[in-house]
Amino acid sequence: MGKEEIQQITRRTTRSFSSSSATGNEAVKTKISESYIPTLKDLVFGGNHLSYDDLLSSFPTRGVQISQIVHLLGPLNSPMLPIFIYGGASTGKTSIILQIFRHLNRPLVYASYRTCYSPCLFFESILNQLLLHKKNAVNGYSSSKRCEKPSDFVNLLRESLLSVIGDLKVNSGKLSSNKLPGQPNGSMVYLILDNLELVRNWDKSSTILPFMFSLYDILKMPEVGLIYISNTSPDTYYSNVGYVEPIPVYFPEYTEEDLRQIFLRNQENRKLYLSFLDVVLKPFCRVTRRVDELSTAFSSLFRKYCEPLNDLEHVSYEEMKRRLFSHFQPHIALSLNEIFQVPSWPPLEVESNKEKKRKSSIRKSGGCEDFAELDFHMSTSAKYLLISAFLASRNPATLDASLFDSTAGSDSHKRKRKASVKSLEQKEAAEQELLMKGPGTFPLERLLAIFQCISSVVEGPLDEENENDVLRFESGDSGFMSDVLMQLSSLCNANFIIKGGSCPLEGSTRYRSMITEDMALKVARSLKFPLPNYLYRR
């Protein structure tokens, strides 16, 4: 092997680092030399030994899949054909395969295409693990080998695999009589490639993806096992380059009974939680059966469920169940519609706030969002800009003159004509068009014109909330305009306004507002701006 590739990537240093390196050298050096040096033991998943029964009990509903995988992996040092594990998100694929390897205590190399998002990163990550190379301050956090092309990767991979397998064989030969703890079993190395579905979106995916699949055929080493993990099924990977598909292992989504078993694990009060699950599991499973989504929803709901427990000390179990249920039931429908929401305040505060606001009835219709307030802060000028963008996207440009002259809101005084059948049909067609087309684009000048019109309407003292606002509404002030442009760019960064296509004639960029009508109404309400008067309705 020639004089190769330990490239030192020159790194820029900060002034403080280069100055401190002169003085604190001794201390730094000793610290670095004490840093961890990986050995063959690090190729194993680690942790305490896990027996097969413990493995099955930690994944109570995946017995079939675990036994399928363990049988495909086979006994020690038995070659295997590549396997392909697939199933929906949050079904336990990655965690189960890693725990299986903890149980088997066999050496593995793990790479996920989510963290190794380019071929170069992927190749280097695998090689670093095999060469037992750790990125630390000594080597400047660089990889052991620089590798960009598949051909280089195959050669380097074969070399490093041969050396690791050789070491493993020596190890297993030595320790056949008494096993030292922590040493890996056997002399086969397993490669686990996770999140394979992301490779399809890479730049050169038409060559890289078949390469990943034919890695086993190219390597031709029976001491290497290959395991692919993907969110989507094997039929979404078809290409016209030849490779034989790996053996599929399917992880179905959990059923309701599975979820009940999973959620009952590690609960102190199983009876109470079981009664909670009986109430809550069925309706929520109609929306989603994913463990991560349900667990966040259930954790806050369980707290709510247990609220009246202090009062129910000395009642029978059945009575307690009934009372808890009657207290809890109105919340179910409400929380179903909020199941995917992430609360912006910590839950305890939400509780106290909600109690303050709600005086009497608990039950609200599903659209309670309409009456809620904007739950994040925006400066007043940003709010006006957002409303202007919404109006610009929503209304046709020809209407601006009539809407935004000095007699704003005069629309409402127009004579209401009787609605004929034709105009109703037109209205429906117009609504349909709005649904399909989405918000329109507008040039920057139109946005600024509308903004100036709207903000010049505001007179008088500002609200107490907005006292700290810097911006003052004086038209013709050039400082004002640059602030507005900065506000526009921050709104673009927040994806409230995006750059749409460019104008076909002039080539200038056009913008598009991305907020819903609900949010625009909320923003307008917080400014006490009569938005519905300005909305174009046919």
Next chain:
Amino acid sequence: MGFQSQVEKAKNLLRTRLCNPNFIIKPLSDSPDSNYCKLKFTISSSITEACNNSILLVGPRGSGKIAVLELALNDLLQEYPDTISLIRLNGLLHSDENCAFKEIAKQLCLEHHLLFSKMGKQRLLYSLLDAMNTVTSQAVVIGVSCRLDVDQLLEKRIRSRFSHRKLLFLPPSKEDVQRLLEHVFSLPTDSSFPHDYAAQFNGKLQNLLADDRFKEIISSYLDLNSTINHLVRFLFIVVSLWESKSGFLSLENFKSALSSIQRQPKQECIKDCSILELYILVCMKRLEVKEQNSYNFNSVMKEYRSVHDSFQTSDYYAWDVCLRSFERLIQRELICFTDNRAHGQSVEFRPVKLLVSYVELQGGLKSYRSCPIILQKLMDH
């Protein structure tokens, strides 16, 4: 040796055999008109007669082209130890021509310098074949491809220098398959294996191979995937399903292997969906049936609302919740966007379409546990 350990040893042996392509290809290469013999004859004759030659091996993926090639090359390397040097190039690895040149130089242990700078496309092939005609050294170029029309893809000047020798790798015949099964599964009766167990195992194997139901399973598998590698994959699953408790392979192992390999991924995906996701799929199907050419999430929500209004379903959820389920369906690849991220519209305005057929959706609903009856009714209208 205890019974369990005999079984384990047998399992290990079978797995090793199945993962070794050389072992698999042997019984198929024994007859004199097999591809192996033809290939070996061609190469050895060009070595002995000191002439140049080019051969093309074509056949569907997994039909054993590389295995036969390796087998032939191994034998030839033994017969003519010092006269052959081997260069292996792979289109997946060395897709760039500079890369290919470097690889050739590396495998020939030459210092690499760029030969043949800047010519047209396919210059590597052209220069190789050209060099064979002009230079005094001799080479045999063997091309392997899974496309049967690969010689049509070559440029004219290359095709003209090609000697049109093509070896076609056909799917194995029934006799070949039978021979392969015996070859793979028969335990050796020499001293490396406990004799009684091996004899018993082989006896049961013969019974199994003669069984009609067994032949039916194998032929129904081969109807779908007729190449050797696919068969090997199937046999590997059979061995992995072979429980250690029973000492011998049984018909049940083959049956369960067949069902585990014949999957219907879209049906499985539909069974994984939640009920709200099924509602969205059914609404999309109804929109497509109404011949709305393009529709987006907002149209689907409109349909969802009208379904709820006419049938008073109990499953009516907020817009946010439905949007999230909609995004889950996109992740599962049951539906997809029909535009290419044009103009950066947000999710609810982009046109979408179904990626499952109505028949698959219907089948999925039927096999769905506790599917609401309303959904089946909606599918029919």
